[in-house]
Amino acid sequence: MSEKKQQVRKMFDAIAGKYDFLNHFLSAGVDFYWRKKALNLTKIPPDAVLLDIACGTGDFAAAIRKAGVQDIFGADLSFQMLQLFGKKANWIRGKRVQTIAESLPYIDETFSNITVAFGVRNFYDIPLAFHEFYRILKPGGKVTVLEFSLPTNPVIRAVYTFYFKKVLPVIGRIISGDESAYTYLPNSVEEFDKKVDLQGIFLKEKFASVKKNLLTFGLVQVVIAQK
Numbered sequence: 001m002s003e004k005k006q007q008v009r010k011m012f013d014a015i016a017g018k019y020d021f022l023n024h025f026l027s028a029g030v031d032f033y034w035r036k037k038a039l040n041l042t043k044i045p046p047d048a049v050l051l052d053i054a055c056g057t058g059d060f061a062a063a064i065r066k067a068g069v070q071d072i073f074g075a076d077l078s079f080q081m082l083q084l085f086g087k088k089a090n091w092i093r094g095k096r097v098q099t100i101a102e103s104l105p106y107i108d109e110t111f112s113n114i115t116v117a118f119g120v121r122n123f124y125d126i127p128l129a130f131h132e133f134y135r136i137l138k139p140g141g142k143v144t145v146l147e148f149s150l151p152t153n154p155v156i157r158a159v160y161t162f163y164f165k166k167v168l169p170v171i172g173r174i175i176s177g178d179e180s181a182y183t184y185l186p187n188s189v190e191e192f193d194k195k196v197d198l199q200g201i202f203l204k205e206k207f208a209s210v211k212k213n214l215l216t217f218g219l220v221q222v223v224i225a226q227k
């Protein structure tokens with residue numbers, strides 16, 4: 001098993017109980033707006049058959065449900081995150097699986113839509129995961145990825161980096177009790193921003209079209225790829 005996969009699973013299992021609170025607190029609730037905005041951009045029809053990967057405790061799936069989609073499945077690497085999803089929303093019972101994005105237990109062309117919010121950065125093999133997404137999507141199906149990025153404006157970037165690297169890890173550590181999770185967050189975002197071109201990977205994996213939108217000065221990106 002890859003080292004990153006083990007580490008990520010352990011980390012999310014450890015912070016699961018505090019994840020929702022910290023997420024909303026540290027982003028001052030803006031994370032709700034980002035999920036909603038990503039859905040407005042991608043326009044998922046109510047009759048979609050949707051898989052939310054890296055679903056965690058279910059906040060993106062809940063927003064998708066609120067937007068009118070009924071048939072939602074969830075997949076995540078962390079058992080503890082999935083357990084909390086089950087407690088929060090019983091409509092997902094029987095429709096959530098503990099699995100990795102890089103090897104999905106679904107037959108070809110099962111879903112019309114795939115969504116991933118703040119998950120891709122944690123994958124241990126993004127091209128392999130996108131290859132799987134392509135396989136399980138119906139022709140014309142869409143993947144919507146919501147992920148952090150770093151602002152390009154140098155002043156905003158400096159302020160944000162200070163908050164992200166100096167303030168957030170301290171608050172995260174005190175509240176979650178986990179020494180490393182909230183240091184991992186800014187470090188993984190920085191590395192991801194430097195090294196990973198999501199549009200390029202989607203195109204290499206044969207997706208027909210890919211669009212990218214930046215939100216809130218480029219703090220997050222929404223990438224929509226169509227098969």
Ligand SMILES: C[S@@+](CC[C@H](N)C(=O)[O-])C[C@H]1O[C@@H](n2cnc3c(N)ncnc32)[C@H](O)[C@@H]1O
Nearest residue numbers: 012054055056076077078081100101117119122
């Ligand atoms: C930051 S949380 C995001 C949860 C949720 N999507 C949200 O918007 O709040 C990231 C999730 O990705 C999951 N994850 C990380 N690597 C994964 C992988 N390779 N396959 C599936 N899930 C993964 C973690 O277990 C965690 O629940």
